[in-house]
Structure formats: C-alpha cells, structure tokens
Amino acid sequence: MAISLSKPIIEQRADPWVYKHTDGMYYFTASVPEYDRIEVRRSDSLLGLRDAEPVVVWRRHESGPLSANIWAPEIHYLEGKWYIYFAAARTSETKEGLFDHRIYVLENAAANPLTGEWAEKGQVRTRWETFALDATTFEHRGTRYLVWAQKDPDIAGNSNLYLAKMANPWTLEGEQVMLSTPEFDWEIIGFRVNEGPAVLKHAGKIGIAFSASATDANYCMGYLEAPEDADLFDPQSWVKSSQPVFRTDESIGLYGPGHNSFTEADGEAVMVFHARTYKEIAGDPLYDPNRHTFMAKLRWKPDGSPNFGSLELL
Structure with missing residues (x-):
C-alpha cells in the first residue's frame, strides 16, 4: 500500500464524518470516546478541522431509548435545514440492552448548525425493531435514499446493509432491500458485520464503502459498486469487492482502518477514516478510545473506480 503513516488529523474521534457545505465550510462530527454526546466543529479548510473548537449540539438522555452508546453521527444539509443521523441505545444493566441501537434524527433550521436549536425528529422506522445503526443518505436522479446497517x-x-427511499429526511418510503451481507472470510472475523456505509459517486458509478468484522485490528473496508443508470434496488446491480479494499498494514503501524466518509479539497477526492496506531488492545475494543481520525487523498483506477x-x- 503506497501510503506512509503520519499523525492523526483528530485524535480519539471514531466513525468520522466530514461534510462540505455550499458556504465552503467543512463540518465534522464523529463518535466521542464517552459515547454520551454529539459534537460538531467547522472550518474553512479541511485540515483546519484539527484545531477547530468542537461544539456540543446534543447530549444523551438520562434514561430511555436515547440514553446510551451514542454512535456514528453524520451531519447533512437537506431541504434547507441541517440534519444529524446517529444511533443510540438505552441505559441497561445488561450488555444486550446497551447494544439495542436504533437510528435517530435531529433537525436544525439555523444557517450555522453550531447555533440554533436541534429538535429530535424521532426514530427512523425500518422493517424490523432490531439493532440498527450507521445511517447515511444520498440523492440520485431526483430521489433521496438512506443506506444503513441492521x-x-x-x-x-x-448487521447487513440496506437501501430504501425517503419520504422526508426522517421517514422511509416503500420497501427496503438488502445490498450486502457478511459472506467472505474478512467480513466475519469476531463478528459478522457490514456497517458504516459511505457513498461515493464518480465516473458514472455509485460506490458504497463499508466496514466489516470486529472493531480491532481485523476491522477493514469493502466496496460495493453499481452503474449510475442501474436499478439501485436490484441487488444484482451491485458488485462487491471479493477482498478488503483497505485493511490493517502493520508495516506502517495502521490498525483496523474503517468507518469512513468522503469529501473533497482543492478539487480532489478525500477519504476520511478512523484507525488505531497499535494492535494490542486491553479489554473490549469498543471502549479503547484511541481510534483516531485520518484523512487521505483518493486516487482513481483507469476505469474510474477508487484506488x-x-x-x-494528509
């Protein structure tokens, strides 16, 4: 892998999401080690996010469905308002309860999402009342879609990856279809996981990067790709990489890379992802705080696919 290790852009921020708005500002949010709040920061440059002041825009409830393990927030600007998608569980004395996640949405009408009021729009209702997380949204040919893990x-x-149309930024419409389920050896180490989808459009194709396996050094990324004119609700339209496209590289000290997002700077595509800088973890990897945010310029293969x-x- 032709990359060299450098310092993280932002330390102890997992599941990083960067959104570049029409105002030219970059907005960043991610899981914090305490899993108890949602922070947003902004900067007029991508690397400026490193030193930007984080603003807490929402905190977990004291009890109930929104009271534990606040994971993987994403910020989007849709239909003239700001939205944050995130997963939350309920406070529980059992491990099962702490991982009873559902997807929720916040809304803010302010021009600057670091100000204004964030209103809770409730749970995104899917086919089942089961473990669900990592929602992301994209628009294609006039239709808005949600992709998530459940x-x-x-x-x-x-968890598998699912796709559905959206009636509005917090409501699904019609049927949901499964795009991917863990099937290869690299997707089932520790846990059978497909999660953390991130959408990338380029050269007539729609891609979905995703993460697989346990959140230790086995965590890695796969990739789904479909032609832009294909029926996105036909699972046969999507081709999945048979091998990880990004994984641990001990030679440069990068462990468990994954849960990425895509943005751009100076006309070039940039991938934002988290990784650790060491392999051995004491206890549950989820409670090791040292998943750091990295950023890297993304190059392209001759066929237009990401390399x-x-x-x-960076």
Missing part, C-alpha cells in the same frame, strides 16, 4: 432476525450475524491502494495521507 440486524435481520432471520439472518445469522450482526484505495494508492492513498496519500
């Missing part, structure tokens, strides 16, 4: 009660494993093997870390 447990199907009839499929062995932890994850030629990343250049």
Whole structure:
C-alpha cells in the first residue's frame, strides 16, 4: 500500500464524518470516546478541522431509548435545514440492552448548525425493531435514499446493509432491500458485520464503502459498486469487492482502518477514516478510545473506480 503513516488529523474521534457545505465550510462530527454526546466543529479548510473548537449540539438522555452508546453521527444539509443521523441505545444493566441501537434524527433550521436549536425528529422506522445503526443518505436522479446497517432476525450475524427511499429526511418510503451481507472470510472475523456505509459517486458509478468484522485490528473496508443508470434496488446491480479494499498494514503501524466518509479539497477526492496506531488492545475494543481520525487523498483506477491502494495521507 503506497501510503506512509503520519499523525492523526483528530485524535480519539471514531466513525468520522466530514461534510462540505455550499458556504465552503467543512463540518465534522464523529463518535466521542464517552459515547454520551454529539459534537460538531467547522472550518474553512479541511485540515483546519484539527484545531477547530468542537461544539456540543446534543447530549444523551438520562434514561430511555436515547440514553446510551451514542454512535456514528453524520451531519447533512437537506431541504434547507441541517440534519444529524446517529444511533443510540438505552441505559441497561445488561450488555444486550446497551447494544439495542436504533437510528435517530435531529433537525436544525439555523444557517450555522453550531447555533440554533436541534429538535429530535424521532426514530427512523425500518422493517424490523432490531439493532440498527450507521445511517447515511444520498440523492440520485431526483430521489433521496438512506443506506444503513441492521440486524435481520432471520439472518445469522450482526448487521447487513440496506437501501430504501425517503419520504422526508426522517421517514422511509416503500420497501427496503438488502445490498450486502457478511459472506467472505474478512467480513466475519469476531463478528459478522457490514456497517458504516459511505457513498461515493464518480465516473458514472455509485460506490458504497463499508466496514466489516470486529472493531480491532481485523476491522477493514469493502466496496460495493453499481452503474449510475442501474436499478439501485436490484441487488444484482451491485458488485462487491471479493477482498478488503483497505485493511490493517502493520508495516506502517495502521490498525483496523474503517468507518469512513468522503469529501473533497482543492478539487480532489478525500477519504476520511478512523484507525488505531497499535494492535494490542486491553479489554473490549469498543471502549479503547484511541481510534483516531485520518484523512487521505483518493486516487482513481483507469476505469474510474477508487484506488484505495494508492492513498496519500494528509
């Protein structure tokens, strides 16, 4: 892999999401180690996010469905308002309760999302009341879609990737279809996981990067790709990489890379992702705080697909 290790852009921020708005500002949010709040920061440059002041825009509830393990927020600007998608569980004395996640949405009408009031729009209702997380949204040919990870009660494993149309920024419309389930060896180490989808459009194709396996050094990224004129609700339209496109590289000290987002700077595509700088973890990897945010320039293959093997870390 033709990249060299450098310092993280932002330390102890996992599941990083960067959104570049029409005002030219970059907005950043991510999971914090305490899993108890949602922060947003902004900067007029991508690397300026490193030193930008984080603003707490929402905190977990004291009890109930929004009271534990606040994970993987994403900020979007849709239909003239700001929205944050995130996953939350309920405070519980059992491990199962702490991981009873559902997807929720916040809304803010202010021009600057670091100000104004964030209103809770409630849960995104999917086909099942099961473990669900990592929602992301994209628009294609006039239709808005949601992609997310969820447990199907009839499929062995932890989570698969699903796609549905949206009636509004917090409501699904019509059927949901499964795009990917863990099937390859690299997707089922520790846990059978497909999660953290991130959408990338380029050269007539729609891609979805996703993460797989346990959140230790086995965590890695795969990639789904479909032609832009394909039926996105036909699972056969999507081709999945048979091998990870991005994984641990001990030679440069980068461990468990994944849960990425895409943005751009100076006309070039940039991938934002988290990784650790060491392999051995004491206890549950989820409670090791040292998943750091990295950024890398993304290059392209001759066919227009992303070349994850030629990343250049910023």
